[in-house]
Amino acid sequence: VQLVESGGGMVQAGGSLRVSCAAPGFTFDNYVIGWFRQAPGKGQEGVACISSSDGITYYDDSVKGRFTISINNAKDTVYLQMNSLEPDDAAIYECAADKTTRTCPVGWHTGVTFASWGQGTQVTVSS
Numbered sequence: 001v002q003l004v005e006s007g008g009g010m011v012q013a014g015g016s017l018r019v020s021c022a023a024p025g026f027t028f029d030n031y032v033i034g035w036f037r038q039a040p041g042k043g044q045e046g047v048a049c050i051s052s053s054d055g056i057t058y059y060d061d062s063v064k065g066r067f068t069i070s071i072n073n074a075k076d077t078v079y080l081q082m083n084s085l086e087p088d089d090a091a092i093y094e095c096a097a098d099k100t101t102r103t104c105p106v107g108w109h110t111g112v113t114f115a116s117w118g119q120g121t122q123v124t125v126s127s
Helices: none
Strands: 004-006 009-012 017-022 032-038 045-051 057-059 067-071 077-082 091-098 121-126
Touching: 004 091, 017 032, 017 121, 032 067, 032 077, 045 067, 045 077, 057 067, 077 091
Parallel strands: 009 121
Antiparallel strands: 004 017, 017 077, 032 045, 032 091, 045 057, 067 077, 091 121
């Protein structure tokens, strides 16, 4: 499935952004969707994960309480609402889809179970 991210941009520290992930022509029924990020010189980092089946979510400790992952009722778009953004949050944010499981697996943050990936959207946070 082809994933398309949107909504990135530049924001001052303390500000908010919402990025979206859609799969044109598809829905995320029975998928697990993850948001990942990669900053220059750093490895890929799992940010958040959601199951479209039960809505259960998981977050990396670095974003807990600041970021919220959600899926719309039509199950065709997944959002990542990012509040209280910090310069360390600046990265390319990618969404990924996993159809092999109905719940975010142990180790979801590694991304190894996600077969479909988007191209990413840039998030820049100025201090």
